[in-house]
Amino acid sequence: MPRCQHCGKESRLISQALEVCLDCIRQDSAAVLPKTQEAHRKARSLFNLPTHPPAYETGPQCLICVNECRLPPKGRSFCGLRFNEGNRLKGATADKGNVSWYYDPLPTNCVADWVCPGGTGVAYPEFAYRNGPEYGYRNLAVFYQACSFDCLFCQNWHFRELALKEANVSAPTLADAVDERTSCICYFGGDPTPQLPHSIRVARLALQKNKGRILRICWETNGSMHPALLRQAADIALHSGGCIKFDLKAWDEGLHIALCGVSNKRTLENFQLLAEYASKRPSPPFLVASTLLVPGYIDKREISQIAQFISSINPDIPYSLLAFYPQFMMRDLPATSRRHAEECLAAAKAQGLRRVRVGNIHLLREDY
Numbered sequence: 001m002p003r004c005q006h007c008g009k010e011s012r013l014i015s016q017a018l019e020v021c022l023d024c025i026r027q028d029s030a031a032v033l034p035k036t037q038e039a040h041r042k043a044r045s046l047f048n049l050p051t052h053p054p055a056y057e058t059g060p061q062c063l064i065c066v067n068e069c070r071l072p073p074k075g076r077s078f079c080g081l082r083f084n085e086g087n088r089l090k091g092a093t094a095d096k097g098n099v100s101w102y103y104d105p106l107p108t109n110c111v112a113d114w115v116c117p118g119g120t121g122v123a124y125p126e127f128a129y130r131n132g133p134e135y136g137y138r139n140l141a142v143f144y145q146a147c148s149f150d151c152l153f154c155q156n157w158h159f160r161e162l163a164l165k166e167a168n169v170s171a172p173t174l175a176d177a178v179d180e181r182t183s184c185i186c187y188f189g190g191d192p193t194p195q196l197p198h199s200i201r202v203a204r205l206a207l208q209k210n211k212g213r214i215l216r217i218c219w220e221t222n223g224s225m226h227p228a229l230l231r232q233a234a235d236i237a238l239h240s241g242g243c244i245k246f247d248l249k250a251w252d253e254g255l256h257i258a259l260c261g262v263s264n265k266r267t268l269e270n271f272q273l274l275a276e277y278a279s280k281r282p283s284p285p286f287l288v289a290s291t292l293l294v295p296g297y298i299d300k301r302e303i304s305q306i307a308q309f310i311s312s313i314n315p316d317i318p319y320s321l322l323a324f325y326p327q328f329m330m331r332d333l334p335a336t337s338r339r340h341a342e343e344c345l346a347a348a349k350a351q352g353l354r355r356v357r358v359g360n361i362h363l364l365r366e367d368y
Contacts (some may be wrong), residue, residue: 002332006032013049013296013368017043017152017329018258021071022297026225029254036258040150043329049150053078053262065148065193066224066266078144079194080163092167097144099169100162101177104141106134110186111220111245112288114357115318118184118216123284127241129214130182137183142174144189144197148224150261151249153294157328159190161323171198175205184216184242193225196233203236216242222249222260230270234277238286245288246271250298251305261299268309280367282316290320290359291342293336295318295368298324300347307351318355323363338364 001240002014004021006028014021017039020032041051054075061070062077069077069083082091082097092098106118113119117128118139124131145162147154178185185200185206203217217236223246225233237244246267256264271289278287289299289310302357304323310317321344323336341358348356358364 006037011296013333014334015152015296015330020258021099022255022299025255025258025297026252029258039152039329040261044150046081047163049080049160049163049264050076050078053290059084059087062089062218064196064224064229065226066262068149076164077194079148081167081194083144092146092195092198093200095171096167097169097171097174097195097202098146098162098165099142099144099174099195099198100144101140103182104139106137106139106148106183107143108139108339110139111290111320111322111359112218112243112285112318115288115355116216116218116243117231117241117284123241127214127216127284134183136181138181140177140182141186142185142192142202144187144192144195144199146194147189147191147222148193148262149222149249152259153292153333154328155292162182163190168197169314171201171205174202175209176204178210178215181296181320183214184218186218186220188220189347191222191224193221193223194220196225196229197358200229200232200236203233203240207236207240214241216240218242220245220247223270224245224262225270227270227273229352230273234274234295238277238281241284243284243286243288244274245290246274246287248291248306248310250291251302255302259294265355271309271311278314278317285316285318285355287314288318288320290322292322292324293340294324295336295340296329299340300343303344304347304351307348307353307356311352315352315354317353319353320357320359321345322350323358323360325360325363334368335363335365337367339367344348
């Protein structure tokens with residue numbers, strides 16, 4: 001039975017990667033920080049990624065995300081995409097991205113499919129091709145192969161094997177992948193944040209090329225980008241009928257750092273920033289939130305606090321609670337139980353949210 005190395009409690013819901021329980025992270029986060037930092041060091045060393053955001057005294061600095069990496073000579077950014085060559089920042093740019101893509105028939109298993117035009121036909125005919133699910137159309141699913149976080153429970157962790165690959169996909173090449181059956185583009189990953197300038201340029205090129213027809217642009221992200229870049233993305237999503245989907249991974253900052261290696265302060269600030277855009281276009285929903293229900297760590301207390309935060313902004317913001325499947329460094333944990341999901345669903349609704357659901361229900365198990 002796994003044991004918390006701080007308090008001694010035993011539980012199968014204590015990850016062997018972290019070696020500390022939820023209570024100790026919440027109540028004594030400073031004391032357990034060395035343990036959780038070691039977990040991230042091990043996770044990142046497997047892929048030769050920097051163990052922490054570099055903060056060299058001098059040298060070129062990247063300001064695209066919350067990490068604001070300042071690189072030493074020959075050093076790499078936390079996401080792995082950029083490096084210091086001759087005291088100049090090299091690597092991924094707005095012109096070149098480290099990215100892969102594929103076509104996904106609509107309706108698809110998207111975080112927002114239950115409220116978006118592609119999955120429901122909402123806002124037809126302005127933003128949807130059909131008065132119902134867009135059968136016959138497809139989404140251009142764009143996977144950015146890097147991330148500004150280091151989530152130990154990452155469900156798409158394999159991108160780390162490609163994070164150091166040369167950024168060689170041009171913005172025009174990706175924009176040209178949009179054809180007459182493509183009704184939306186969704187940027188995800190990894191996370192699009194470290195390459196947000198590239199995704200913005202692709203979006204603008206694709207919209208210009210396909211002017212006069214529906215082409216929704218969406219981002220699914222951890223929300224850690226620079227606010228100025230977020231505003232650019234928000235304008236594109238708003239006017240194209242797309243949405244921005246924020247993955248609110250935890251509420252407690254200490255827990256967020258333990259699980260994701262980075263603070264959630266920028267994410268929460270950026271979510272609030274988007275509220276002004278959401279009020280401009282109630283339908284289809286502009287802003288969507290989700291949280292992965294990681295057993296033993298993301299409990300109904302976390303969900304209640306996140307839901308309270310969302311509801312204080314707008315109780316009609318859609319919120320998806322996603323079932324967890326054992327992956328990456330936390331593959332020793334069980335999948336989310338049905339009871340866990342139902343408790344969290346009730347907690348979210350109790351905070352006044354009117355549009356909440358449990359996603360990935362096929363992954364739910366009966367009990368822990």
